Amino acid sequence: xxxxxxxxxxxxxxxxxxxxxxxxxxxxxxxxxxxxxxxxxxxxxxxxxxxxxxxxxxxxxxxxxxxxxxxxxxxxxxxxxxxxxxxxxxxxxxxxxxxxxxxxxxxxxxxxxxxxxxxxxxxxxxxxxxxxxxxxxxxxxxxxxxxxxxxxxxxxxxxxxxxxxxxxxxxxxxxxxxxxxxxxxxxxxxxxxxxxxxxxxxxxxxxxxxxxxxxxxxxxxxxxxxxxxxxxxxxxxxxxxxxxxxxxxxxxxxxxxxxxxxxxxxxxxxxxxxxxxxxxxxxxxxxxxxxxxxxxxxxxxxxxxx
Amino acid sequence: xxxxxxxxxxxxxxxxxxxxxxxxxxxxxxxxxxxxxxxxxxxxxxxxxxxxxxxxxxxxxxxxxxxxxxxxxxxxxxxxxxxxxxxxxxxxxxxxxxxxxxxxxxxxxxxxxxxxxxxxxxxxxxxxxxxxxxxxxxxxxxxxxxxxxxxxxxxxxxxxxxxxxxxxxxxxxxxxxxxxxxxxxxxxxxxxxxxxxxxxxxxxxxxxxxxxxxxxxxxxxxxxxxxxxxxxxxxxxxxxxxxxxxxxxxxxxxxxxxxxxxxxxxxxxxxxxxxxxxxxxxxxxxxxxxxxxx
Numbered sequence: 001x002x003x004x005x006x007x008x009x010x011x012x013x014x015x016x017x018x019x020x021x022x023x024x025x026x027x028x029x030x031x032x033x034x035x036x037x038x039x040x041x042x043x044x045x046x047x048x049x050x051x052x053x054x055x056x057x058x059x060x061x062x063x064x065x066x067x068x069x070x071x072x073x074x075x076x077x078x079x080x081x082x083x084x085x086x087x088x089x090x091x092x093x094x095x096x097x098x099x100x101x102x103x104x105x106x107x108x109x110x111x112x113x114x115x116x117x118x119x120x121x122x123x124x125x126x127x128x129x130x131x132x133x134x135x136x137x138x139x140x141x142x143x144x145x146x147x148x149x150x151x152x153x154x155x156x157x158x159x160x161x162x163x164x165x166x167x168x169x170x171x172x173x174x175x176x177x178x179x180x181x182x183x184x185x186x187x188x189x190x191x192x193x194x195x196x197x198x199x200x201x202x203x204x205x206x207x208x209x210x211x212x213x214x215x216x217x218x219x220x221x222x223x224x225x226x227x228x229x230x231x232x233x234x235x236x237x238x239x240x241x242x243x244x245x246x247x248x249x250x251x252x253x254x255x256x257x258x259x260x261x262x263x264x265x266x267x268x269x270x271x272x273x274x275x276x277x278x279x280x281x282x283x284x285x286x287x288x289x290x291x292x293x294x295x296x297x298x299x300x301x302x303x304x305x306x
Numbered sequence: 307x308x309x310x311x312x313x314x315x316x317x318x319x320x321x322x323x324x325x326x327x328x329x330x331x332x333x334x335x336x337x338x339x340x341x342x343x344x345x346x347x348x349x350x351x352x353x354x355x356x357x358x359x360x361x362x363x364x365x366x367x368x369x370x371x372x373x374x375x376x377x378x379x380x381x382x383x384x385x386x387x388x389x390x391x392x393x394x395x396x397x398x399x400x401x402x403x404x405x406x407x408x409x410x411x412x413x414x415x416x417x418x419x420x421x422x423x424x425x426x427x428x429x430x431x432x433x434x435x436x437x438x439x440x441x442x443x444x445x446x447x448x449x450x451x452x453x454x455x456x457x458x459x460x461x462x463x464x465x466x467x468x469x470x471x472x473x474x475x476x477x478x479x480x481x482x483x484x485x486x487x488x489x490x491x492x493x494x495x496x497x498x499x500x501x502x503x504x505x506x507x508x509x510x511x512x513x514x515x516x517x518x519x520x521x522x523x524x525x526x527x528x529x530x531x532x533x534x535x536x537x538x539x540x541x542x543x544x545x546x547x548x549x550x551x552x553x554x555x556x557x558x559x560x561x562x563x564x565x566x567x568x569x570x571x572x573x574x575x576x577x578x579x580x581x582x583x584x585x586x587x588x589x590x591x592x593x594x595x596x597x598x599x600x
Binding site: 011014015018019022023026027036136137139140141142144145148149151152155156157163240243244246247250251261262264265266270273274276277280281284285288 | 443
């Protein structure tokens with residue numbers, strides 16, 4: 001177990017290192033980074049000052065050292081637009097993003113798990129086909145379009161829900177649904193296949209042979225075990241939701257990290273864009289590390305398998 | 307060289323077998339139809355998709371009050387014909403989608419083969435980079451790259467290729483790992499073929515099926531990502547008629563109830579993505595049993 005954790009931790013650190021390297025590399029390889037790091041419309045003197053400060057005329061290794069050491073000190077630079085440290089800005093928006101992600105996740109699990117179970121129990125019947133169509137639609141419709149169409153119906157035509165902003169429960173319904181829609185389809189697919197696998201296993205057959213009613217076999221024996229991979233995926237998806245929320249947050253003017261990223265692009269506020277990509281990437285690396293370790297604790301086979 | 311002949315034969319046979327059985331006719335018809343629209347866009351529509359008449363702003367589709375047969379699906383906030391923009395939008399989506407998928411496919415397949423066949427430190431380096439790349443959320447990464455290089459149609463292609471090559475590299479590497487233990491590859495080694503020849507003539511033809519399947523499945527993902535980037539204003543730049551851009555424009559008229567500016571481009575995206583996914587699913591089962599789990 002210890003060996004597994006150490007090795008997995010090593011991979012994660014390597015991933016974080018490569019992540020910073022990739023970001024660093026792309027900023028410098030695609031043109032003069034000074035232009036990106038300086039406010040739009042800066043003077044020649046400002047440009048030179050920035051070049052001096054970041055040592056952009058020095059060797060890349062030295063530059064990278066500067067970059068990574070300031071990151072490790074928690075210094076992600078200053079936002080041009082908000083005139084404050086990017087990290088503070090990010091942390092002030094993160095709770096909103098997490099709130100939206102949790103709401104969307106709850107919705108997607110409430111839709112995905114029951115439909116997935118029914119599709120598995122009634123496999124190859126009409127309910128299963130309906131589920132297949134639903135999951136295909138879910139995976140094919142862009143979330144921001146779902147959001148726009150919902151605004152059209154529930155805000156413009158019916159006037160039931162506010163079209164943008166945040167604050168009340170009513171505000172979160174549409175963004176959560178638009179964001180959770182895709183994931184509901186993904187969770188349904190996984191619940192179905194995981195449930196099918198469990199239903200075919202020996203202990204479920206035994207439970208049936210014992211004469212247990214089918215409802216009990218499904219709820220008590222199959223359901224619990226089928227849920228493990230779904231919840232693992234949900235853990236990682238929660239972080240992914242924070243990331244893909246950018247378009248949904250923009251559609252509904254939801255004040256989360258995604259909207260901050262959008263503003264960063266719109267105002268050419270490059271330090272904000274760079275910091276969000278780095279922090280979100282780091283979040284995914286860390287969460288998948290935690291999920292893997294948790295999985296190894298639950299299922300000893302994984303510890304030795306790799 | 308015998309090995310490679312046998313390999314191409316199998317590939318050829320498998321492609322021939324495609325014609326039999328439950329061919330997904332409607333998705334293919336939709337994709338072919340969109341491709342035809344894209345090719346003959348100039349002939350089909352009399353309107354310029356980028357220039358409108360300001361006097362004809364926000365006209366509804368012809369069946370609604372105020373609409374006319376002159377603009378079958380209405381006009382947008384600049385008085386541009388929506389139908390013309392949708393048809394030319396198919397061109398943008400297809401050009402961007404296909405070139406990005408091919409670009410990502412070539413890079414990913416090449417690196418996957420190198421990684422799987424050469425093994426050792428090459429494999430380690432490529433796979434660690436792939437892992438990190440996959441850890442980066444695709445959309446955020448694409449936004450980051452777009453923010454650096456600025457909006458342009460070909461930049462979008464490069465960005466999508468740069469973001470999505472890892473999907474191919476992973477799968478292809480896995481296939482190569484099992485292929486290189488097969489007899490025909492061993493015989494080629496005994497016959498004195500160079501590593502380069504083996505990878506090119508013996509391995510590559512055998513992984514092409516998987517690459518094609520993945521490519522079809524990636525087409526949907528790529529089209530949606532392109533639409534999202536254009537929607538955010540960092541993809542295909544205006545006034546080009548990209549579906550994502552049309553949605554961004556449509557958002558301006560949304561609160562006024564101009565539904566056709568939002569609903570119609572979205573339906574086009576959905577049709578294309580849905581068709582690509584259905585075709586990809588079918589190809590996966592037909593061409594490549596190993597990918598059925600995907």
